[in-house]
Amino acid sequence: xxxxxxxxxxxxxxxxxxxxxxxxxxxxMKEISDRSIKKVPTLRGKTMxxxxxxxxTRTRLSFDIAAKRLSADSLSLSATASSTVKGxxxxxxxxxxxxxxxDVIVIRHPMAGAPHMIxxxxxxxxxxxxxxxxxxxxxxxxxxxxxxxxxxxxxxLRVAIIGDISHSRVARSNIAGFSKLGANVxxxxxxxxxxxxxxxxxxxxxxxxxxAISGADVVMMLRIQKERQKSFLFPSEREYARFYGLxxxxxxxxxxxxxxxxxxxxNRGVEIAPDVADGPHSIILExxxxxxxxxxxxxxxxxxxxxxxxxx
Amino acid sequence: MRMIIKGGRVIDPGNIDGVxxxxxxxxxxxxxxxNIIDYNQDKTDSCEIIDASGLIVVPGLxxxxxxxxxxxxxxxxxxxxxxxxxxxxxxxxICPMPNTNPVNDNRQVTEFILTKAAEADAVRVYPVAGxxxxxxxxxxxxxGELKDAGVIAVSDDGKPVNNSLLMRRxxxxxxxxxxxxxxHCEDLELAADGxxxxxxxxxxxxxxxxxxxxESVMVMRDISLCELTGSALHIAHVSTSESVHAIRDAKERGxxxxxxxxxxxxxxxDESVYDYNTSAKMNPPLRSSEDRESILKGLKDGTIxxxxxxxxxxxxxxxxxxxxNSANGIIGLETSLPLSLRLVENGTLSIEQxxxxxxxxPARILGLDNGIKVGKTADITIIDTENTFIVNASxxxxxxxxxxxxxxxxxxxxxxxxxxxxxxxKDK
Numbered sequence: 001x002x003x004x005x006x007x008x009x010x011x012x013x014x015x016x017x018x019x020x021x022x023x024x025x026x027x028x029m030k031e032i033s034d035r036s037i038k039k040v041p042t043l044r045g046k047t048m049x050x051x052x053x054x055x056x057t058r059t060r061l062s063f064d065i066a067a068k069r070l071s072a073d074s075l076s077l078s079a080t081a082s083s084t085v086k087g088x089x090x091x092x093x094x095x096x097x098x099x100x101x102x103d104v105i106v107i108r109h110p111m112a113g114a115p116h117m118i119x120x121x122x123x124x125x126x127x128x129x130x131x132x133x134x135x136x137x138x139x140x141x142x143x144x145x146x147x148x149x150x151x152x153x154x155x156x157l158r159v160a161i162i163g164d165i166s167h168s169r170v171a172r173s174n175i176a177g178f179s180k181l182g183a184n185v186x187x188x189x190x191x192x193x194x195x196x197x198x199x200x201x202x203x204x205x206x207x208x209x210x211x212a213i214s215g216a217d218v219v220m221m222l223r224i225q226k227e228r229q230k231s232f233l234f235p236s237e238r239e240y241a242r243f244y245g246l247x248x249x250x251x252x253x254x255x256x257x258x259x260x261x262x263x264x265x266x267n268r269g270v271e272i273a274p275d276v277a278d279g280p281h282s283i284i285l286e287x288x289x290x291x292x293x294x295x296x297x298x299x300x301x302x303x304x305x306x307x308x309x310x311x312x
Numbered sequence: 313m314r315m316i317i318k319g320g321r322v323i324d325p326g327n328i329d330g331v332x333x334x335x336x337x338x339x340x341x342x343x344x345x346x347n348i349i350d351y352n353q354d355k356t357d358s359c360e361i362i363d364a365s366g367l368i369v370v371p372g373l374x375x376x377x378x379x380x381x382x383x384x385x386x387x388x389x390x391x392x393x394x395x396x397x398x399x400x401x402x403x404x405x406i407c408p409m410p411n412t413n414p415v416n417d418n419r420q421v422t423e424f425i426l427t428k429a430a431e432a433d434a435v436r437v438y439p440v441a442g443x444x445x446x447x448x449x450x451x452x453x454x455x456g457e458l459k460d461a462g463v464i465a466v467s468d469d470g471k472p473v474n475n476s477l478l479m480r481r482x483x484x485x486x487x488x489x490x491x492x493x494x495x496h497c498e499d500l501e502l503a504a505d506g507x508x509x510x511x512x513x514x515x516x517x518x519x520x521x522x523x524x525x526x527e528s529v530m531v532m533r534d535i536s537l538c539e540l541t542g543s544a545l546h547i548a549h550v551s552t553s554e555s556v557h558a559i560r561d562a563k564e565r566g567x568x569x570x571x572x573x574x575x576x577x578x579x580x581x582d583e584s585v586y587d588y589n590t591s592a593k594m595n596p597p598l599r600s601s602e603d604r605e606s607i608l609k610g611l612k613d614g615t616i617x618x619x620x621x622x623x624x625x626x627x628x629x630x631x632x633x634x635x636x637n638s639a640n641g642i643i644g645l646e647t648s649l650p651l652s653l654r655l656v657e658n659g660t661l662s663i664e665q666x667x668x669x670x671x672x673x674p675a676r677i678l679g680l681d682n683g684i685k686v687g688k689t690a691d692i693t694i695i696d697t698e699n700t701f702i703v704n705a706s707x708x709x710x711x712x713x714x715x716x717x718x719x720x721x722x723x724x725x726x727x728x729x730x731x732x733x734x735x736x737x738k739d740k
Contacts, residue, residue, distance in 0.1 A: 012516075091632055111634040112518040113588030132636070134518025172518055196521070197512025231504065 003301035007119040007126040010135035011176035012201075019180060023145050025297035026290070032069055033292055043072035046303045047102040051093075052129070053079040053109045058264055058288065059129050059138070063106050066295035072103070072303070090114060091121060098122040103303040107131075125302040133167050139263055140173035142294040144181060146287050147218055150259055155182035158255075160212040161203075162244065163222030163271055164193040164233070170263045171222060175203045188212035189222075189244060192233040209244055214253040220261040221246050221271045237270050247273045251281070259283050313338055315733060316348055320364025320694060324371050324684040325664040325672055334369065336690040339733035344686060360735075362728060364694055370667050371682045372404025372691030372731065374674040375645065377469070377494075377548060377572060377620035380406075380437075383424060384413025389625040389711045391425060394645070395434035397623075397710035399737035401645040402726025404691040405436040405680065409469040410447065417442035417453040422461040434736045435729070436691070438464035438678065443482045443493060447471050452482060459489045464678050467494035469548055472530055474500065479534065483543035492544040492570075492677055497530035497555070498596070507636050509582040509597040517585070519635065524603065527596050528554035535562040538569050546677055547571040549622050551596035553606035560615040570677050571610075572618035575644060575651035576716070578607045584716055590631045590638035592716045594624065608660055617673040619666075621648045625712025643712035647703060649695070651717070653724035656697075694728035696739070701725065 001021050008014070014022075032040055048067040052060055060076060067074035088096075090109075097105060104125045107115045112132035119126040130136040148154060159178050165171045165187050175185050179202035187198060188209045199205060206212050213219055224240060234240045251258065260272075260282045268274045277284060315336040322332040328344065335343035350359050380394040389397075391408070398406045408425065410416035416425065422439050429437035441463040445451045447470065455466060466486055473479040473495070486493050503526040508514050510521025531547055535558060538545040547559060550573045559571045576594065581601045584592035592598055610616040624641025631638055652670060655661040661669070671693075675682035682691060705718040729737035 089632070090634055109634070111636040113635045116588055117634065132518050133520070169518060172516075195515040196510055197515045200512045201516060 008137050008298055008302065009116055009119060009126065009128045011137050011140050011173045011180070014137070016180045019141065019144065019177060022141055022294065022297050022301060023148060025301060026141070026145055026293040029296040029300070030290065030293040032296070033289070038069050039071055040069065041071045043067070043070035043299060043303055046072040046104070048072050048074040048104045048106065048299060049097055049102040050074060050076040050106045050129075051097070051108070052077065053107070053114070054130070056108055056129070058291070059108065062288070062291040063129065063295050066292050067299055069292070070296055070299060072299060090118065094118040094121050098124050104299055127298055127302065130169055132169065134169050134172060136169040136173050138291070138295055138298060139170050140177040141298075142287055142291040143174055143220070143261060143263070144177050145290045145294055146261070146283055147259060149290070150283065151217065153182075154178060157183040157217040158186065158215055159183045159218040159220065160186045160188060160216040161220045161222065162188045162209055162212060162246065164224055164228065165189055165198060165222070166193045166195040167225070167228070168222050172201065174220065175201045179203065186212045186216070190234055210250060210253060213250055216254045216258055218259045218261060219246060219251070219254060223263065223265065224267055224271045241270050245271050245273060246276050248276055248279070251276060261287060264288070313733065314359040315362065316350060316359060317362045317364050317369055317692065317694065318348070320367045320369035322369045322684055323663060323667060325668050327683060327685060329664070334684065334692070336733040339690055341684065341686055341688050341690050344684065362694070366696070366698070367727060368663070368695045368697060369684070370693050370695060371671045371684050372729070373402045373649065373670045373693050374405045374678070374680065374682065375403045375621050375623065375648065376407045376618060376674040376678060377574075378406045378408050378623040378645065379411065379625065379641070380408040381625060382412065382428060383421065387711070388627050391428035391437065392432035392434075393709060393711045394623070394625070395429060395432040395437065397645040397708060399434045399729045399731075400709050400726070401647070402649045402693040402695065402729055403435055403645065404693060404729060404731045405438060407438045407440050407464060407678070409440050409467060410442040411470040415442050415446050416440070417445050417447070417458075419457055419461040422458060422463055426462050435731055438462070438680075440465045440467050440469070440494065442466065443468045443473055444478060449474050449478060452478070452485060455486055455489045455491055459491060463491070465492045465494050465546070467496065467548065469494060469496045472496050472498040472500060476533060476537065480537050480541060483537055483541040483545065487541065487543040490679065492546050494546045494548050495530070495534045496548050497527050497534060499526045499529050502526035502529065508585050508593065509599050511582060511600055513582045513585065517588070522595075522597055524552040524554050524599065527552050528558060531555040531558050535559070535567055535569055538562070539565075539567050542568065544677070545569045549574055549577070549596055549620075550607065550610070550616060551577045551599050551603065553603045556606045556610040556615055560610065560613070563615060570617045570673070571615065572620040573607050573611065573616050574620060574622045575648050576642060578604060578611065578655070579651050580716060588635040589716065590633070590635055591642060591714050591718075593635065593638050593640055594622070594642050595640040608655075611655065611669065612660055617669065618677065619648065619652050619669045620674070621645055623710070625710055626714050627711070631714050641714070643708070643710050643715050645710060646708050647715060647717045647722070649726055650722035650724050653697060654722070657723065690730055690733040692730040693726050694730070695724060696727045697724040699723065699725050699727070
């Protein structure tokens with residue numbers, strides 16, 4: 001099977017077959033990172049532009065490493081360093097980037113839909129590395145890859161996603177991604193953080209987090225942002241930690257082999273207790289490792305890596 | 313100067329409905345008869361004959377809510393381009409809102425608008441002035457002076473009046489000059505950083521939502537103030553079911569409140585925003601299909617008195633950007649009548665009700681003398697209800713191209729717009 005899409009913008013627009021193709025490709029890529037010389041010539045001569053309009057350490061580094069392990073040239077721009085500060089519009093920036101003929105543009109943007117807008121404008125492939133509260137497909141793919149590795153399949157798994165669903169692009173992408181591969185997604189958190197109509201994306205909602213955790217195969221905690229207190233979404237970190245934070249005690253009702261996930265960065269002691277984050281069920285760091293493989297696979301499939309590999 | 317409009321179905325609700333000829337002399341309607349003979353044919357004084365057979369002839373349409381952007385943002389629209397767009401849309405009168413730069417909160421700006429409108433020489437322009445100085449919600453504008461300069465109503469449109477005391481005083485003070493207060497109802501704290509309707513679509517798209525209550529809590533406040541003051545209150549751009557209910561209840565209690573909605577609220581729902589379409593971004597936002605149903609019911613039962621466009625031209629600079637960064641508003645002058653005629657076609661409104669909502673009711677609310685009667689000024693719109701066409705925004709006379717209706721097939725449009733007995737628009 002070939003990957004036919006020009007862009008990877010969100011999980012909703014990917015079919016289950018396309019998701020599986022990316023996962024299978026990533027499984028093969030993963031081994032490269034374990035070699036002593038972590039580089040293959042597959043994407044030699046390809047150029048990847050990483051355009052980050054929002055601060056990011058993990059995701060940006062992960063894309064950068066992924067490109068380099070495949071021998072692609074990658075360059076990284078941040079909004080402050082770009083001409084955005086000189087008043088250039090996103091459309092102009094995208095057209096100028098395209099004029100320099102990169103093979104893939106990776107974009108992170110604080111506003112939902114910005115990568116979609118660019119994708120429509122340019123013939124270059126676009127990867128959405130996170131747009132506002134909308135989507136974060138590479139994060140979802142690496143989450144699914146990590147769970148699939150541990151469980152073999154997602155079919156019938158009970159996956160609880162807990163926290164600020166409203167503001168989370170990770171939650172939206174994972175609801176779409178996990179449910180497409182047959183998992184049951186249960187959302188929980190304070191009702192102030194559960195947006196209207198989220199069920200339509202393919203998840204159910206319970207307000208008591210113990211009900212969400214009960215019998216769960218996977219518990220994914222979302223980062224809580226302190227500044228959300230300003231819009232009255234929760235009264236204090238102390239109260240949040242007590243009622244919505246994941247503790248060893250709350251985890252007792254989960255399945256014995258439950259997996260604990262978090263997209264990072266962690267607020268230890270707020271949404272997740274340190275002993276749980278570092279405990280035997282945690283696969284948080286494996287998520288990060290798999291992130292590189294997933295992004296290698298995305299670059300490979302989008303930039304004609306299949307044909308390029310044949311030439312090599 | 314004489315003109316005869318021959319053979320059209322003349323509809324002025326409550327006054328005439330039938331095939332009549334209308335004789336206009338020096339801008340005044342002088343005769344309405346079944347068959348007017350041009351008795352003056354031999355004389356040098358020529359008489360223009362408009363063949364209106366198969367067409368309907370109605371009192372000039374009035375759009376009581378437009379943004380003309382001049383002074384200050386002439387690249388988006390000018391008083392001239394907006395007036396020509398209005399004429400093409402079948403409107404003989406429009407009311408520009410005061411959120412220009414500088415704001416229309418003083419005689420100089422009002423007079424500037426009226427001078428530009430006279431130069432444009434198309435439709436009648438009745439400016440609306442700010443409720444508050446600078447639209448800042450701190451201090452009343454000088455309503456007496458403004459009325460004297462030619463202002464027809466007051467509104468801080470684009471912004472709500474947050475301070476309930478100021479709103480109370482505005483209503484009381486405006487009553488002294490017979491000026492209606494037009495309210496943009498929005499609770500800014502509830503609307504927060506929302507950019508579209510709050511609901512399943514905003515959730516799916518990851519966009520911050522504006523709840524219905526952001527509008528309706530203010531509608532309810534203003535109705536309470538209207539009851540308190542007994543002043544004339546007009547609610548602008550009603551978009552939600554809750555607002556329709558509140559206004560219906562108020563009217564049943566005899567409160568002097570009137571309301572308008574715009575064609576986009578009874579035509580589209582929030583799903584038009586899918587794909588981050590900035591041509592469907594406005595404030596208040598497109599709502600759910602339940603809200604749209606309520607708006608239609610409100611139009612049908614008279615809760616909503618007026619169809620107004622909230623014509624809000626923007627250029628590509630404001631619209632070809634990220635959805636969050638895009639300016640609010642769409643243009644409407646050149647699509648309002650055909651979109652509204654769909655309500656007649658599908659049985660929601662009778663043609664008489666539609667004419668009331670686009671002419672009679674705005675005239676009554678604003679205190680304008682409108683209608684097809686002997687002795688009245690000849691402000692007349694002639695409509696071909698059978699004319700089917702494809703909306704082509706690139707042909708608009710408005711400088712704005714920001715419409716979600718580009719490419720739509722619509723039926724019915726103005727073919728003649730007559731202001732003071734003069735043809736200001738004629739369909740080719």
